[in-house]
Amino acid sequence: xxxLKKIAYNCRKATFLIExxxxxxxxxxxxxELKIHLAGCSVCRTFQQQSIVxxxxxxxxxxxxxxxxxxxxxxxKDELQNRIEEELNKK
Amino acid sequence: xxxxxxxxxxLSDAQPNIDPHKWVAAHADYLYSYALTRINDEEQARDLxxxxxxxALEKVKQFEGRSSERTWLTAILKNKVIDVYRKKSSAFxxxxxxxxxxxxxxxxxxxTDGHWNPTHWPMPFGIxxxxxxxxxxxxxxxxxxxxxxxALWLSVFTMKHIDEESTSTICSELKVSDSNxxxxxxxTKLNLRSCLQKNWx
Numbered sequence: 001x002x003x004l005k006k007i008a009y010n011c012r013k014a015t016f017l018i019e020x021x022x023x024x025x026x027x028x029x030x031x032x033e034l035k036i037h038l039a040g041c042s043v044c045r046t047f048q049q050q051s052i053v054x055x056x057x058x059x060x061x062x063x064x065x066x067x068x069x070x071x072x073x074x075x076x077k078d079e080l081q082n083r084i085e086e087e088l089n090k091k
Numbered sequence: 092x093x094x095x096x097x098x099x100x101x102l103s104d105a106q107p108n109i110d111p112h113k114w115v116a117a118h119a120d121y122l123y124s125y126a127l128t129r130i131n132d133e134e135q136a137r138d139l140x141x142x143x144x145x146x147a148l149e150k151v152k153q154f155e156g157r158s159s160e161r162t163w164l165t166a167i168l169k170n171k172v173i174d175v176y177r178k179k180s181s182a183f184x185x186x187x188x189x190x191x192x193x194x195x196x197x198x199x200x201x202x203t204d205g206h207w208n209p210t211h212w213p214m215p216f217g218i219x220x221x222x223x224x225x226x227x228x229x230x231x232x233x234x235x236x237x238x239x240x241x242a243l244w245l246s247v248f249t250m251k252h253i254d255e256e257s258t259s260t261i262c263s264e265l266k267v268s269d270s271n272x273x274x275x276x277x278x279t280k281l282n283l284r285s286c287l288q289k290n291w292x
Contacts (some may be wrong), residue, residue: 010205016277023251023258023276043212049219050284056221058237058252061230062128070124072137080141081115087148088111 010037011044018048022055108156114144118161122168129172129249131238139175143168169254173264176250180243180265188241196281213284216292229291236286244279247272 014037017030026034038045119140126136146167154163199211207213218225237245246265250256256264262272 011207012200012205015281016273019277019280020273043207046215046219047213047284050213050287051280053218053221054233054280054284054287055252056223057218057225057230057233058248060223061233062253070127071120072123072140076137077115077119080119080144081112083141084111084114084144084148087145 011041011047014038014041014044015047015051018044018051022052109151109154109160111144111148111151114147114160114164118164119144121161122164125165125168126172129253130175131234135175139168139171142171146171173250176242176246177265180241180246189243192239192241192244192282193278196278196285199281199285211285214288216288218287218291232287232290236283236290239286240279240282243267244275244282247275248279248283251276 014034017026017034017037020026020030021034038048122140122143123136126139127133130136130139143164147164150167154160158166198208200206201208218229237248240248243265247261247267250261250264251258258269258272261267262269267275
């Protein structure tokens with residue numbers, strides 16, 4: 001089997017390239033390999049769609065959580081501020 | 092409290108943009124949620140917030156006012172979070188979690204030709220198109236699946252996808268080689284996606 005053909009049928013390698021592509025750029029050869037693979041592999045096309053969405057969801061998760069008002073309880077905050085005042089007084 | 096007032100005036104003379112007397116009220120919740128989304132351990136997140144304020148007090152004189160107070164405090168916290176990542180991911184005992192996670196994906200692909208094994212095929216399950224309003228329920232599952240990842244993998248993954256750190260920073264902070272970085276990124280996604288498919292349907 002030629003090198004290109006091996007890649008064309010290799011989902012493990014294709015999913016690796018899908019991940020790499022989202023962070024870094026692929027080499028020309030890698031781009032070609034991935035294109036050929038995805039043209040013939042609907043399972044990896046699904047993987048790619050989901051992978052991209054997952055990265056976005058993970059990114060959003062942070063922002064939504066920070067907007068969702070996670071708060072510390074008052075007692076902890078009071079103690080913390082007292083601690084800071086103590087330190088300030090030492091100076 | 093005269094002593095405390097004294098401290099304020101000294102501080103505010105030197106540092107017009109810094110007011111430690113208001114730190115907790117102004118920034119504690121923000122810093123807490125920052126820490127919690129990255130390490131998902133309430134107690135540890137509280138500790139980090141406290142450590143951040145105390146460390147900031149030590150460094151108050153170095154604050155040059157080039158960034159906002161919150162940005163400056165967040166930067167201190169961020170370094171503390173990375174320390175936690177580093178400790179967690181280098182702890183010898185924790186390495187077993189990587190072995191387990193690798194085991195999980197052993198039969199995702201046929202070892203001879205690299206094909207997906209049919210039982211592990213990624214199936215469409217409603218997350219193929221991006222929807223920022225994806226339900227809370229899905230976010231809960233996403234978080235749970237992330238927590239199942241080995242500490243090192245989760246650290247690499249969050250530093251890349253939440254903090255958008257450069258690959259070289261991640262590699263040097265967490266002491267992973269460049270090639271291992273890509274292996275981790277790939278394996279993390281394989282397990283995370285599989286976990287989501289299993290738990291969402």
